Amino acid sequence: MSTEMGEFSDILVRRGKISAEQLEDAKKVSRSSGKPLEESLVQLEYATSEEVSRAVAEEHGHEFFNVHDQMIPESVIELVPESVARENAVLPICQEDDALRVAISDPQDFETLEKLQFILNRPVRISIAPRENIMEAINRYYGQTEGESADSMIQEFTDTAIDFTETEGDGVSSDESVDQNSAPIVRLVHMMISEALQLGASDIHIEPFEDQIRIRYRIDGVLHKRDSPPRRLLGAIISRVKILASMDIAERRRPQDGRIKVTLGEKDLDLRVSVIPTNHGQSVVMRLLDKDNISVTVKKLGMAEDTYRQFLSLIKRPNGIILVTGPTGSGKTTTLYAALNALNRPDKKIITAEDPVEYYLPGINQTEVKHDIGLDFARIIKAMLRQAPNIILVGEMRDQETASMGIQASLTGHLVFSTLHTNDAPGAITRMIDMGVPGYLVASSVVAVLAQRLVRTVCKKCKQPDTPSSVDLRAAGITEEMEAGATFMRGKGCATCQKSGYKGRLGVCEMMMLTGKIREMIFENKSAVEIRKVAIEQGMRTIYSDAIRKVLNGTTTLEEIYRVAKRSEQDQVVI
Secondary structure (H helix, E strand, O other), rough: OOHHHHHHHHHHHHHHOOHHHHHHHHHHHHHOOOOHHHHHHOOOOOOOHOOOOOOOOHHHHHHHHEOOOOOOOOOHHHOOOHHHHHOOOOOOEEEEEEEEEEEOOOOHHHHHHHHHHHHOOOEEEEEOOOOHHHHHHHHHHOOOOOOOOHHHHHHHHOOOOOOOOOOOOOOOOOOOOOOOOOHHHHHHHHHHHHHHHOOOOOEEEEEEEOOEEEEEEOOOOOEEEEOOOOOOHHHHHHHHHHOOOOOOOOOOOEEOOOOOEEOOOEEEEEEEEEEEEEEEEEEEEEEEOOOHHHOOOHHHHHHOHHHHHHHHHHOOOOOOOEEEEOOOOHHHHHHHHHHHHHHHOOOOEEEEOOOOOOOOOOOOOOEEOHHHOOEEEHHHHHHHHHHHHEEEOOOOOOOOHHHHHHHHHHHHHEEEEEEEEEOOOHHHHHHHHHOOOOOHHHHHHHEEEEEEEEEEEEEEOOOEEOOOOHHHHHHOOOHHHHHHOOOOOEEEEOOOOOOOOOOEEEEEEEEEEHHHHHHHHHHOOOOOOOHHHHHHOOOOOOOOHHHHHHHHHHOOOOOHHHHOOOOOOOOOOOO
């Protein structure tokens, strides 16, 4: 921006957003750094970018546009090509007669305005918004319009017959800046990662088929199809990903694993990369490991208040095994890391054995399983015990040897956390016995099992009251009394949630404490069904009941519950 120093800043002072001393301080920083005053105020955290933009809009007599508050119709978005919107950081807002109103960050950028009027061949009127908000909105809107091929780069590849060879982007390291002059495939892969991060995706899937490449992002646990580049780009895209992940480009017959470190804006991102050969070429999955995900506290996992208090007291025990179970992608790692973060103090020594280490936690000793040199879970646990730890995390109990070593560790005075792939909490007990661990050892070492799933939560931006039918509610086990005190909500679908009506996820869980009665049943080799029945009688709230609680308070919907949890014959919905 290039506004005059006095006017917009005087507005901020007059409104009490900044003090005169802060303004003088920001002016000094602006002069010494050569940056505009607006940037200096935001950088020093004296004012937010929104407050500065509002003041700039007032100074120049324009209206301020809040990109989060209003939904822009697709018909308006389609009036400005994505390449034009991105290149000039402008967002179309609405049509006004024959003119188009756009959001822009600098009201004095006359060159861009003239260029827009020329490209669009119509008058352009402006509103003011912070640049980062405009770019975020561009990512949201252009990522969801009909015809995903509107993306300028994919369109460019589709419309031309340029052939990209296997060596495309060779020698470009992951920490180099990607600008408009970079090789097209380099920019395409960078754009893919950056778009996935903006949309809050956890994985990027690049899948080859006979006549196309399918790119999908997993957002809140559900796959969304994105752009489809021409099939001829497959070799170049795979090669670029392999170069970034330090993989062998020439190896196409065997699966490969690697990691990519990238910096996008202010964010450092780790990607775990898996490549496997398929009958149409190599398929790639990139898991985005965002460090923000592991800073979550136990309180924010979504547990009911009584379960939360129970879990907190459990993790403070001096010894025993606490198991977290659930299918892949049910948030087990996040729960365990939240527990470790709560326990991570200077007076505790924590060691983990993981396959692989996904997130690096400060203050915790993390060991990675390396099967090629014989470093498996059991061997790591054996070595761990010589390190005198207080708390041990075993990534997964996969076999009898690992489970036995974990049990030995718990019996010798260590608190052990681990995971198992079972559908419910009682199933974890029978799974360990099936592995070959004697029932008496399981009963004497395991103190609790937490089974969990993740459900998508209703989007806060577009949620509205909902009235499910009585038939659906009774079928779900919701009584008239429960219905009377409930607040049902549903997402209408907006730009923030990609029109899905859901944004973000929360855990639903069941916590089974190993009481005396349940230990007896394990000694007697009772089935998981019988153990489950007794656990429910003793007060265990099932995953399904916990999920229904979240429906009743408007956090999620019945459809979402049915996607991840089913009601068994033993389930009485207990709220």
